[in-house]
Amino acid sequence: MTNAAKNRSYALPLDIEPMEAKLVNSLPDQKGWQFEPKWDGFRCLAFKEGSVVDLRAKSGKPLGRYFPEMLSLLKDLPVKRFVVDGELVVEAGGYLSFETLQMRLHPAERRIRKLSTTHPAKLVLFDILADSNGCSQLKEPFERRRELLEDLLGPFVLKNRLALSPYTKSAQTAEEWLAKAGADGFDGVVCKRLDGVYETGERAMIKVKRLRTADCVIGGFRYGSRSDKVGSLLLGLYNKEGKLDHVGFTSSIRDRERAELTEKLEALREPPGFTGKKPGGPSRWSTExxxxxxxxxxxxxxxxxxxxxxxxxxxxxxxxxxxxxxKKPRQCDYEQIDQAIMVDPTF
Known part of the structure; x- marks a missing residue:
């Protein structure tokens, strides 16, 4: 970010947290909801004030240096100011590719510039937080915010570069979308109350996914049996007291990635790892x-x-x-799996 961007006063603070969604198992069956695809990309808040643009990830970290083509696109729009919410996605081989998107988070500017040309990003917009007058829209109902977003930026939609997320108010159509989740670059459906305000940092929306997934903090790791390479990653979620609880593990690491990952993990070794519930040590039956x-x-x-x-x-x-x-580690909490706990008959 340039010094001009650092010193610029935007309509809303750069560290504002986006509204999030809570995972549930089924779509709401009552009226008053809007349904949208859950895009498989990087959540992005875009701030514009005059000729200065800033992009922020869900974690609050700046994204602009990794997506210079998006900074240029938004800068050139004939709208002086706004704060909008959306998702950055990248296409590869005719499909949206999260792997190709991740490649953009590269330390070398030359590499980023090349990828911005060969695989330019697209910003899919779905909400507006501040209008062209710099007025906050956080307290406006979502239905009104969507209308304002369409009026302000709809005329400037560009194929493969800038888009408005499609939506439906039909639960039946949303069910059809859900049945196709995992293809076309989305992995579920997000449900938004038409009369809902924008609750920053809160799980005020709901989402339904075909597969159960959760974002977890890596609080520790174990070496493989009789190996100096990582064998498994220890997963953690933050509890209501702000402590990191151990909740499980994953060992599905590709063999070709183990050496590099081990080196990365060893550089991050630092106790205590988990500040809440901790993994168990070796039992008396096993000393491996x-x-x-x-x-x-x-x-x-x-x-x-x-x-x-x-x-x-x-x-x-x-x-x-x-x-x-x-994703910010502190955003990894139990709310992601609460619904799974509620409906799991083995709990």
């Missing part, structure tokens, strides 16, 4: 090294797929879906 664990500084976030939750823990090992460098 795999029972021991290495505590980590809680910096890394990973998305895992799980089946059942028992006793507020994943009952079985989980499957590693992807790393989430765009």
């Amino acid at each position: 090294r795999t029972g021991e664990w290495e505590p980590l500084k809680p910096d890394l976030v990973v998305e895992v797929r799980f089946d059942h939750v028992t006793g507020r823990r994943f009952r079985h090992g989980t499957t590693l879906v992807r790393w989430r460098p765009d």
Whole structure:
């Protein structure tokens, strides 16, 4: 971000947290809801004030240096100011690719510039937080905010660059979308109350996904049996007291990635790792090294797929879906799996 951007006063503070969604198992069956695809990308708040633009991830970290083409696009729009909420996505081979999107978080500016040309990002917009006059819209009902978003930026939609998220008010159509989730770059449906205000940092929306996934903090790791390479990652979620509880593990790490990942994890070793419930050590029946664990500084976030939750823990090992460098560790809490706990008959 330039000095001009740092010193610029936007309509809303740059550290404002986006409104989030709580995972549930089914779509609401009453009226008063709008349904949208849940896009498989980086959540992004875009701020514009005059010729200065700033992009922020869900974690609050700046994204602008990784998406220079999006900064240029928004800067050139004939709208002087706004704060909008959306999702950054990247297409590869005719499909939206999260893996290609992650490649943009690269330290080398030359690499970023090349990717911004070969695989330019697209911003899918779905909400507005401040209008062209710099007035906050947080207290306006969502239905009104959507209308304002369409009026303000709808005329400037560009194919493959800037889009308004499609939506429906039909639960039947939303069910059809859900049946197709996992294709076309979305992995579920987000449900928004038409009369709902924008509740920053709160899980005020709901989401339904075909697969159960959760974002977890890596609080520690175990070496593989008779190996100096990582064998499993220890997963954590923050409880209401703000302590990190151990909730399970994932060992679905690709062999070709173990050496590099081990090096990365060893550089982050720092006790205590988990500040709440901790992993158990080796039992009296086993003294193998795999029972021991290495505590980590809680910096890394990973998305895992799980089946059942028992006793507020994943009952079985989980499957590693992807790393989430765009997510703040403190955002990884039990609310993500509360619904799974409620409906799991084994709890």
